[in-house]
Amino acid sequence: xxxxxxxxxxxxxxxxxxxxxxxxxxxxxxxxxxxxxxxxxxxxxxxxxxxxxxxxxxxxxxxxxxxxxxxxxxxxxxxxxxxxxxxxxxxxxxxxxxxxxxxxxxxxxxxxxxxxxxxxxxxxxxxxxxxxxxxxxxxxxxxxxxxxxx
Amino acid sequence: xxxxxxxxxxxxxxxxxxxxxxxxxxxxxxxxxxxxxxxxxxxxxxxxxxxxxxxxxxxxxxxxxxxxxxxxxxxxxxxxxxxxxxxxxxxxxxxxxxxxxxxxxxxxxxxxxxxxxxxxxxxxxxxxxxxxxxxxxxxxxxxxxxxxxxxxxxxxxxxxxxxxxxxxxxxxxxxxxxxxxxxxxxxxxxxxxxxxxxxxxxxxxxxxxxxxxxxxxxxxxxxxxxxxxxxxxxxxxxxxxxxxxxxxxxxxxxxxxxxxxxxxxxxxxxxxx
Numbered sequence: 409x410x411x412x413x414x415x416x417x418x419x420x421x422x423x424x425x426x427x428x429x430x431x432x433x434x435x436x437x438x439x440x441x442x443x444x445x446x447x448x449x450x451x452x453x454x455x456x457x458x459x460x461x462x463x464x465x466x467x468x469x470x471x472x473x474x475x476x477x478x479x480x481x482x483x484x485x486x487x488x489x490x491x492x493x494x495x496x497x498x499x500x501x502x503x504x505x506x507x508x509x510x511x512x513x514x515x516x517x518x519x520x521x522x523x524x525x526x527x528x529x530x531x532x533x534x535x536x537x538x539x540x541x542x543x544x545x546x547x548x549x550x551x552x553x554x555x556x557x558x
Numbered sequence: 559x560x561x562x563x564x565x566x567x568x569x570x571x572x573x574x575x576x577x578x579x580x581x582x583x584x585x586x587x588x589x590x591x592x593x594x595x596x597x598x599x600x601x602x603x604x605x606x607x608x609x610x611x612x613x614x615x616x617x618x619x620x621x622x623x624x625x626x627x628x629x630x631x632x633x634x635x636x637x638x639x640x641x642x643x644x645x646x647x648x649x650x651x652x653x654x655x656x657x658x659x660x661x662x663x664x665x666x667x668x669x670x671x672x673x674x675x676x677x678x679x680x681x682x683x684x685x686x687x688x689x690x691x692x693x694x695x696x697x698x699x700x701x702x703x704x705x706x707x708x709x710x711x712x713x714x715x716x717x718x719x720x721x722x723x724x725x726x727x728x729x730x731x732x733x734x735x736x737x738x739x740x741x742x743x744x745x746x747x748x749x750x751x752x753x754x755x756x757x758x759x760x761x762x763x764x765x766x767x768x769x770x771x772x773x774x775x776x777x778x779x780x781x782x783x784x785x786x787x788x789x790x791x792x793x794x795x796x797x798x799x800x801x802x803x804x805x806x807x808x809x810x811x812x813x814x815x816x817x818x819x820x821x822x823x824x825x826x827x828x829x830x831x
Binding site for chain 1: 607651
């Protein structure tokens with residue numbers, strides 16, 4: 409399993425998590441499964457909507473894009489693409505910052521935690537670490553290739 | 559300087575110049591895993607949406623308790639064959655979702671045709687900082703015949719006055735109520751003096767006596783249901799309760815609900831929208 413494969417798998421899991429919470433926000437799911445914390449308090453708070461869309465829907469879009477990029481990165485054309493790796497690092501970095509802001513809101517503004525949000529935070533952090541490692545790997549490959557040419 | 563074409567690739571050893579070998583077998587296994595997870599995820603989401611619509615928290619009503627006859631706020635015809643009770647908390651998100659998502663259909667299809675009447679009884683939960691203020695404000699609006707308008711406005715604007723939004727809920731509740739009630743001075747005084755506190759406490763005691771533990775809790779026939787039902791499940795429960803009692807519901811499709819005040823409040827009832 410390569411790092412990009414792991415990223416694709418994590419993104420797919422995140423995609424379903426985002427879909428689950430989005431379905432809840434749009435009334436398709438009546439009650440959230442929530443064993444720890446106060447998911448509904450978080451998911452129905454004023455902070456659960458960003459720029460007119462549920463935060464969960466933004467998450468769904470984020471994970472979909474991450475999944476698409478990760479799978480694209482497995483194709484022969486892009487398999488060693490440093491540019492693609494850099495794009496994934498930037499996207500995952502944005503995800504980490506956005507998630508950190510949401511966790512701050514949970515801790516200090518809403519005063520409630522949502523286990524799904526914490527799970528997503530873990531996945532985004534993992535994606536970022538993998539993305540950075542992948543980017544470093546492509547950079548090393550590029551350097552090696554340059555040396556080989558020389 | 560050498561000028562040869564170099565093919566690079568992950569997995570090769572440093573210094574070895576050769577094409578990257580992307581194991582096709584490895585990729586196939588990976589896509590298989592992706593497909594399995596995707597199918598599992600879709601199945602889980604389907605199950606979640608189906609399960610959440612099921613009635614899972616229904617228990618029999620304690621038949622030793624006296625019937626609720628005069629408390630709360632009633633919408634619908636006094637001659638409707640079935641009365642549904644909702645124990646609600648204005649700051650409860652699930653109550654808000656029930657109010658905004660299911661109640662419009664309930665009013666249109668069940669209350670307006672005279673099939674049921676709905677009685678709302680406050681059950682302000684301790685976990686919500688501003689819910690008592692909201693219940694009092696709704697009761698103050700009821701003094702002027704505007705309970706249900708206030709009820710709808712409170713649920714639609716939960717994020718303006720709830721514990722997250724403000725530590726001075728009365729100020730916001732007055733702003734909301736002033737758009738609804740005809741006599742704003744009377745309404746504001748009612749809020750400032752907490753004139754309706756005893757009434758809300760009485761409602762709370764009724765809920766406690768009936769072992770209500772959360773909100774919304776719906777009493778439909780002989781079932782006490784501790785969850786917000788979507789309209790379809792709600793109607794199924796109503797149909798089941800009517801079948802058990804043998805009472806005949808009026809033909810649907812009419813708009814014949816009588817907005818008759820029922821006990822305890824001067825108005826408390828509006829014609830269902």
